[in-house]
Amino acid sequence: MSAELIDGKAFAAGLRARIAEQVPAFRAAAGRAPGLAVVLVGEDPASAVYVRSKGRMTREAGMESFEHKLPADTPQDDLVALVDRLNADPAVDGILVQLPLPRHIDEQAVLTRISPDKDVDGFHPVNAGRLVTGLEGFVPCTPLGCLMLLEDRLGDLSGLDAVVIGRSNIVGKPMAALLTAKSCTVTLVHSRTRNLPHYLAHADIVVAAVGRPHFVQGDWLKPGATVIDVGINRTDAGLVGDVDFDSAASVAGSITPVPGGVGPMTIAVLLRNTLVAAHRNAGVPLAADI
Numbered sequence: 447m448s449a450e451l452i453d454g455k456a457f458a459a460g461l462r463a464r465i466a467e468q469v470p471a472f473r474a475a476a477g478r479a480p481g482l483a484v485v486l487v488g489e490d491p492a493s494a495v496y497v498r499s500k501g502r503m504t505r506e507a508g509m510e511s512f513e514h515k516l517p518a519d520t521p522q523d524d525l526v527a528l529v530d531r532l533n534a535d536p537a538v539d540g541i542l543v544q545l546p547l548p549r550h551i552d553e554q555a556v557l558t559r560i561s562p563d564k565d566v567d568g569f570h571p572v573n574a575g576r577l578v579t580g581l582e583g584f585v586p587c588t589p590l591g592c593l594m595l596l597e598d599r600l601g602d603l604s605g606l607d608a609v610v611i612g613r614s615n616i617v618g619k620p621m622a623a624l625l626t627a628k629s630c631t632v633t634l635v636h637s638r639t640r641n642l643p644h645y646l647a648h649a650d651i652v653v654a655a656v657g658r659p660h661f662v663q664g665d666w667l668k669p670g671a672t673v674i675d676v677g678i679n680r681t682d683a684g685l686v687g688d689v690d691f692d693s694a695a696s697v698a699g700s701i702t703p704v705p706g707g708v709g710p711m712t713i714a715v716l717l718r719n720t721l722v723a724a725h726r727n728a729g730v731p732l733a734a735d736i
């Protein structure tokens with residue numbers, strides 16, 4: 447391996463520490479802690495693990511965590527009613543409804559019910575619109591975390607060629623919008639793309655959000671490329687990314703590992719978005735950009 451490792455776990459710990467430093471000033475000005483509500487429907491074990499670690503890190507940052515666990519057969523109307531109560535609750539600054547939801551629930555109906563001012567996931571169409579328009583809003587945590595790692599590694603991204611693999615609303619599309627805003631030349635590829643290696647051969651930056659273990663091959667990459675692996679795939683060999691790490695690490699300039707790369711950034715950015723939401727909702731200016 448010749449690539450440098452991008453230590454997302456360490457960067458995320460630093461980001462959480464910077465967030466925790468700002469919480470006392472918010473408490474003093476607003477007379478309360480920033481609050482994050484997390485809603486989990488059903489008993490998916492992986493989701494339960496994420497929700498637990500979100501709750502722990504929220505409390506460690508000095509914020510209040512409100513956890514709502516509902517049975518898998520909860521009617522959609524009951525979930526919507528809970529979202530309405532959280533929208534109206536002044537102690538709640540951010541609302542996260544853990545995905546995926548059970549099949550009988552219309553995900554968009556629930557996500558569009560969350561107040562855009564409390565939408566710390568950035569999944570509401572109003573926030574998606576703000577992102578592509580360049581207006582202040584909430585940016586989805588995973589792509590914003592990837593951008594932070596890229597800027598930390600590369601500095602100014604202007605003029606770089608970036609390829610984003612995957613076009614989901616939660617990762618690929620907002621990632622492409624963020625890189626466009628940073629003046630990269632962005633190519634968004636997906637399952638219908640013909641000759642995907644052709645595009646990767648020119649990419650200074652590759653963000654892989656495919657959902658297929660070991661998908662991206664080292665010999666597709668431009669030597670020295672910066673590779674961000676968003677994938678979280680549970681295999682018999684453990685947790686692996688969407689990038690074939692061993693072959694990619696012999697060609698790339700830098701690469702994120704899985705685990706320990708993008709995943710921890712997602713949770714740290716969630717706390718960052720919650721602190722920003724708290725300041726906006728309480729009308730208290732933030733001392734510094736985080």
Ligand SMILES: NC(=O)C1=CN([C@@H]2O[C@H](COP(=O)(O)OP(=O)(O)OC[C@H]3O[C@@H](n4cnc5c(N)ncnc54)[C@H](OP(=O)(O)O)[C@@H]3O)[C@@H](O)[C@H]2O)C=CC1
Nearest residue numbers: 588612613614617636637655656657676677678708709712
């Ligand atoms: N680290 C973290 O914090 C997070 C990790 N993840 C992980 O990131 C990965 C992606 O998640 P998500 O965006 O939600 O996934 P989706 O399944 O919603 O999207 C996957 C995308 O990959 C594309 N794709 C699938 N197969 C191919 C292929 N053979 N060639 C090119 N493109 C392909 C799909 O194309 P098409 O649109 O044509 O179907 C689609 O756009 C998953 O592993 C997920 O677990 C997700 C969120 C957070």
Ligand SMILES: Nc1nc(=O)c2c([nH]1)NC[C@@H]1CN(c3ccc(C(=O)N[C@@H](CCC(=O)O)C(=O)O)cc3)C=[N+]21
Nearest residue numbers: 496542543544545546567678705706707709710712713
């Ligand atoms: N409303 C909503 N918002 C989300 O942001 C959201 C979601 N639903 N549903 C599921 C996906 C996935 N996701 C991850 C968060 C942290 C890690 C993470 O911390 N991963 C660790 C390892 C964790 C492990 O070992 O299982 C790592 O990569 O190092 C991974 C994935 C957030 N998501």
Ligand SMILES: [Mg+2]
Nearest residue numbers: 548549551553
């Ligand atoms: Mg569904």
